[in-house]
Amino acid sequence: DADVTQTPRNRITKTGKRIMLECSQTKGHDRMYWYRQDPGLGLRLIYYSFDVKDINKGEISDGYSVSRQAQAKFSLSLESAIPNQTALYFCATSDLGRESTPGELFFGEGSRLTVL
Amino acid sequence: GDSVTQMEGPVTLSEEAFLTINCTYTATGYPSLFWYVQYPGEGLQLLLKATKADDKGSNKGFEATYRKETTSFHLEKGSVQVSDSAVYFCALTSGSARQLTFGSGTQLTVLP
Numbered sequence: 366d367a368d369v370t371q372t373p374r375n376r377i378t379k380t381g382k383r384i385m386l387e388c389s390q391t392k393g394h395d396r397m398y399w400y401r402q403d404p405g406l407g408l409r410l411i412y413y414s415f416d417v418k419d420i421n422k423g424e425i426s427d428g429y430s431v432s433r434q435a436q437a438k439f440s441l442s443l444e445s446a447i448p449n450q451t452a453l454y455f456c457a458t459s460d461l462g463r464e465s466t467p468g469e470l471f472f473g474e475g476s477r478l479t480v481l
Numbered sequence: 482g483d484s485v486t487q488m489e490g491p492v493t494l495s496e497e498a499f500l501t502i503n504c505t506y507t508a509t510g511y512p513s514l515f516w517y518v519q520y521p522g523e524g525l526q527l528l529l530k531a532t533k534a535d536d537k538g539s540n541k542g543f544e545a546t547y548r549k550e551t552t553s554f555h556l557e558k559g560s561v562q563v564s565d566s567a568v569y570f571c572a573l574t575s576g577s578a579r580q581l582t583f584g585s586g587t588q589l590t591v592l593p
Contacts, residue, residue, distance in 0.1 A: 369524070398580070407570060407585040408525070423580070455524055469515075470581060472524030 368392045371456050371473035379481050384443040386476045388456030396459040397439040398470065399423075399431060401452045408455065414439055446480040453477050483508040485571050487584035494561055494591050502556040502587045504545075504571035512575035514538075514547050514554040519568040519586070528556075528569070561591045 369390045378384055388397065396415050400408040410423030412431040420431060428450060430442045443450055454477075457470040488503040506512065513532045517525040529538030534549035543558045554571060571584040 405585055408583040410580055413580060457524075469527050469530070470517075470525070472526065474522070474524050 367474065369456055369458055369471055369473040371454075371476045373476060374474065375477045377479045377481065378446055380447055382446050382480075384446050384478065386441045386454055386456075386478070388439045388441070388473060390437050390456075390458045390471075392458050392460070392471060393436075394458040394460040394471070395436065397433065398457040398459070399429075399439070399441045400455045400457060401425065402455060402475070403452050411441065411454075443478075446478075448480045451478060451480045483512065483573060483575055483582045485573055485582055485584035487569075487571050487587050489585075489587070491588040491590060494589070496563055496591055496593050497560045498591075500556070500558040500561045500565075500589070502569055502571075502589070504554045504556065504584060506552050506554065506571070506573050508552075508573055508575045508582075510575050512573040514545070515572040515574075515581070516543070516545055516554070516556050517570040517572060517583075519570065521567070525570060561589075563591045563593050565589060566591045 372387045398413040399411040402408050409425050411429050412423050414420050414433045417433050432440050453475050455475050456473040459470050484507045486505050515530045516528040518528045519525045529540040531538040531547035534547055537546045545554050545556045568586045568588050570586045572581045574581050
């Protein structure tokens with residue numbers, strides 16, 4: 366089983382619908398991240414969380430919200446999806462400086478979202 | 482703010498060719514530098530890293546040297562294989578290391 370699991374892997378929805386992407390991890394890491402990948406733009410950070418009570422906005426948080434339900438779970442919500450939120454979304458975890466390489470992120474396999 | 486600039490792709494090479502993917506950065510302080518690789522249909526995974534000036538990161542035949550004087554971290558491989566076809570991302574983390582800043586990615590295709 367993957368250490369970082371994202372669900373759903375693929376989703377097609379319509380404009381205005383509420384969508385939730387879920388992420389769970391078995392690595393025991395405190396830090397979790399949501400990124401968005403668009404062709405030619407690389408990865409852009411949406412939100413990140415350093416523990417259950419810590420939520421921080423990233424570069425492109427508008428139109429998104431997150432919930433850190435437990436150390437192992439971090440979900441991303443689109444309250445009212447719009448077509449320019451069509452993208453590949455990645456969840457990642459990190460345990461900066463303790464066991465692993467400082468700055469090393471461990472990624473899920475991605476959730477492809479299409480908003481029609 | 483911090484930023485990473487990668488050479489634009491796509492890059493297409495024949496098997497056994499030499500590979501260079503350029504990466505330059507702008508950062509305050511002393512960043513750590515990374516190359517991540519994304520194989521088709523997968524998430525990103527760390528390829529190599531360097532945490533201080535003149536460090537050389539290496540893995541799977543790939544190398545990159547942290548050049549503070551030129552603010553660069555170019556990725557090289559002497560002889561690419563078809564299995565190296567992927568998207569390569571340069572990234573940095575600096576200061577409190579609260580997050581990574583990624584470049585735009587370079588698509589590499591290696592033909593047999």
